[in-house]
Amino acid sequence: MSSRPLANSELGWLAYDPAPESASLARLAPSYGLFINGTFTDPGAHEQVPTLNPATEATLATVAHAVDEDVDRAVRAARHAYDTVWSVTSGAERAKYLFRIARLIQERSRELAVVETLDNGKPIRESRDVDIPLAAAHFFYYAGWADKLDHAGYGANPRPLGVAGQIIPWNFPLLMAAWKLAPALAAGNTCVLKPAETTPLSALILAEILQQAELPPGVVNIVTGDGATGAALVEHPGVDKIAFTGSTEVGRAIQARLAGRGTHLTLELGGKGANIVFDDAPIDEMIEGIIDGIFFNQGHVCCAGSRLLVQETVADEVLRRLERRVEQLRVGDPLDKNTDVGAINSRAQLTRIEELVAAGESEGATRYSSSCALPEQGYWFAPTVFTDVSQTHRIAREEIFGPVLSVLTFRTPEEAVSKANNTTYGLACGVWSEKGSRTLWVAERLRAGVIWANTYNRFDPTSPFGGVRESGFGREGGRQGLAAYLDV
Numbered sequence: 001m002s003s004r005p006l007a008n009s010e011l012g013w014l015a016y017d018p019a020p021e022s023a024s025l026a027r028l029a030p031s032y033g034l035f036i037n038g039t040f041t042d043p044g045a046h047e048q049v050p051t052l053n054p055a056t057e058a059t060l061a062t063v064a065h066a067v068d069e070d071v072d073r074a075v076r077a078a079r080h081a082y083d084t085v086w087s088v089t090s091g092a093e094r095a096k097y098l099f100r101i102a103r104l105i106q107e108r109s110r111e112l113a114v115v116e117t118l119d120n121g122k123p124i125r126e127s128r129d130v131d132i133p134l135a136a137a138h139f140f141y142y143a144g145w146a147d148k149l150d151h152a153g154y155g156a157n158p159r160p161l162g163v164a165g166q167i168i169p170w171n172f173p174l175l176m177a178a179w180k181l182a183p184a185l186a187a188g189n190t191c192v193l194k195p196a197e198t199t200p201l202s203a204l205i206l207a208e209i210l211q212q213a214e215l216p217p218g219v220v221n222i223v224t225g226d227g228a229t230g231a232a233l234v235e236h237p238g239v240d241k242i243a244f245t246g247s248t249e250v251g252r253a254i255q256a257r258l259a260g261r262g263t264h265l266t267l268e269l270g271g272k273g274a275n276i277v278f279d280d281a282p283i284d285e286m287i288e289g290i291i292d293g294i295f296f297n298q299g300h301v302c303c304a305g306s307r308l309l310v311q312e313t314v315a316d317e318v319l320r321r322l323e324r325r326v327e328q329l330r331v332g333d334p335l336d337k338n339t340d341v342g343a344i345n346s347r348a349q350l351t352r353i354e355e356l357v358a359a360g361e362s363e364g365a366t367r368y369s370s371s372c373a374l375p376e377q378g379y380w381f382a383p384t385v386f387t388d389v390s391q392t393h394r395i396a397r398e399e400i401f402g403p404v405l406s407v408l409t410f411r412t413p414e415e416a417v418s419k420a421n422n423t424t425y426g427l428a429c430g431v432w433s434e435k436g437s438r439t440l441w442v443a444e445r446l447r448a449g450v451i452w453a454n455t456y457n458r459f460d461p462t463s464p465f466g467g468v469r470e471s472g473f474g475r476e477g478g479r480q481g482l483a484a485y486l487d488v
C-alpha cells in the first residue's frame with residue numbers, strides 16, 4: 001500500500017479529547033445468583049465465576065455457574081409457567097408485558113449500555129446507539145404480533161411449542177437475548193436463556209427488568225454458566241425447542257445431540273461474508289460501508305463483511321482510501337464516546353485472531369495494521385487489512401471473528417459471484433454498485449441469507465435474518481421469526 005497517512009496521535013489539535021461515559025452508571029452487584037421462577041437464587045448457593053472487563057482485565061462481578069440440577073429447576077419452572085399461566089394468557093395480555101419490557105429497556109438504556117460495554121468491550125457509541133435501542137425495538141415489534149398470530153400466515157390459531165431453551169453468544173449479549181426472547185414470548189412459549197460465559201451481566205439486568213415488568217414467575221428463566229450449562233439445556237428432555245446462536249462447531253454438535261428426538265431446532269452460526277464492490281459504486285459511502293462491515297463491534301459479528309471483493313479497476317484507489325480510513329479509526333477505551341474500535345472480548349478470542357493473522361502472513365498474504373497505540377492492559381488487536389489474499393488462504397476461508405479484513409479482487413460480475421459463493425458459509429453479503437440491475441443480477445446468484453445493497457450491517461426487527469449452508473437455518477426477526485416458535 002502507498003505512503004503512510006497521519007495517525008490519530010499525529011493529528012495535533014485535530015485529535016479528540018477523551019469523552020468518557022461514567023462506569024458508575026452500571027450499579028452492578030458484587031455477585032449474582034440464577035434467575036429462576038421470577039427470583040434470583042442466593043449467589044452463595046453456587047460456585048461463582050468472575051466476568052471480566054476485557055478492556056482492563058478487572059473483575060466486574062461474579063456470577064453463578066449453573067449445573068445440571070439448576071438447569072433442571074429452570075426448565076421445570078418454565079414448564080409450570082407454560083402450563084398454568086402463559087399458554088392460557090391471551091395474546092393481547094402477553095403483548096402488554098412485552099411493551100412493558102421494551103419501555104423499561106428504554107428507561108434503563110444508559111445503564112444497560114454501560115453494562116454491555118464494560119462486560120463485552122464494545123464501544124459505548126455502539127451499545128448506546130445500536131445494541132440497546134435495537135433490543136428494545138425487538139420487544140416493541142414482537143409485542144405488536146402477540147395478538148395477531150392468526151394473521152401471521154401460519155393458519156388459524158397457531159400453537160406455541162412449549163418450553164424454549166435459548167443459548168446465545170457474547171458478541172451482542174442483550175440484543176441476542178432480545179432476538180430470542182421477544183418472538184418466543186409473543187408466540188406464547190416460556191424460556192430458559194443461557195448467556196455466554198464472558199458476557200452474562202446485561203441478561204441479569206434484563207432479569208431485573210422482567211421483575212419490574214411483573215412478568216409471571218417462570219415465564220423467563222436465566223441460567224448463567226459455560227458450555228456445560230448450555231449442553232445441559234440441550235440434553236434436558238423437558239425442552240421443546242432449542243434456539244442457538246454461536247459457532248458452527250457447537251451448532252453441529254447440538255444438531256447431532258437432538259437428532260431423532262423431535263426437539264425443534266434453529267441454528268444461527270458463523271459466516272464469512274463477502275462485501276462486493278463494483279467500480280461504479282459511490283466511493284465515499286462504499287469505504288464507510290467496508291469499514292462498518294468489518295470493524296463494527298471489533299469484527300465480532302457473524303455476518304461481518306470479512307472478505308472484501310473489489311473490482312480490479314478500482315482496487316488501488318479503494319485500498320489507498322481504506323488504509324487512510326483505517327489509520328483514523330480510534331482504538332481504545334470502550335467507554336470513551338469517541339472510540340470506534342474497542343477491546344477484543346476475551347483472551348481466547350484474541351488468541352484465535354492472532355493465530356489466523358499469523359497464518360495469513362505465513363501463507364503469503366500482505367498485512368497492513370493500523371499504527372494506533374494499543375493499551376497495555378486488556379485484550380486488543382489493531383484494525384488489520386490483508387491484500388494479496390488467495391481463495392485457499394485460511395484468512396479467506398475461516399471465520400476470524402475479529403477486526404481483520406481479507407481483500408480479493410475480481411474482473412467480472414460472474415467472477416465476483418463465484419468467489420463470493422466459494423465458502424462453506426452463507427450468512428450475509430453486500431453489493432455496492434450504482435446500477436440496480438447489476439445489484440439484482442448479483443444478489444440473485446449469491447448463496448446467503450441476507451444481502452445488503454449499498455449498505456452493510458443494517459438490522460431491523462421487521463427484517464428476517466439467518467443463514468444457509470453452514471451458517472445455519474431458521475430466521476430471526478420479522479413475521480418469519482415467529483415460525484421458529486410456533487408449531488407450523
Ligand code: NAP
Binds near residue numbers: 196
Ligand atoms: P460457542 O462456543 O459456539 O458459544 C456460543 C454459546 O454456546 C455460548 O453461550 C456458549 O457458552 C455455548 N456453548 C458452548 N459449548 C456448548 C455446548 N457444547 N452445548 C451447548 N452450548 C454450548 O462460540 P464461542 O466459543 O464463544 O466462539 C467461537 C467462535 O464462534 C468464534 O470465534 C466465532 O467464529 C463463532 N461465533 C459466532 C457467533 C455468531 O453470532 N454466529 C457468535 C459467537 C461466536 P459459553 O460462552 O459459556 O462457552
Ligand code: MG
Binds near residue numbers: 051054200
Ligand atoms: Mg465479560
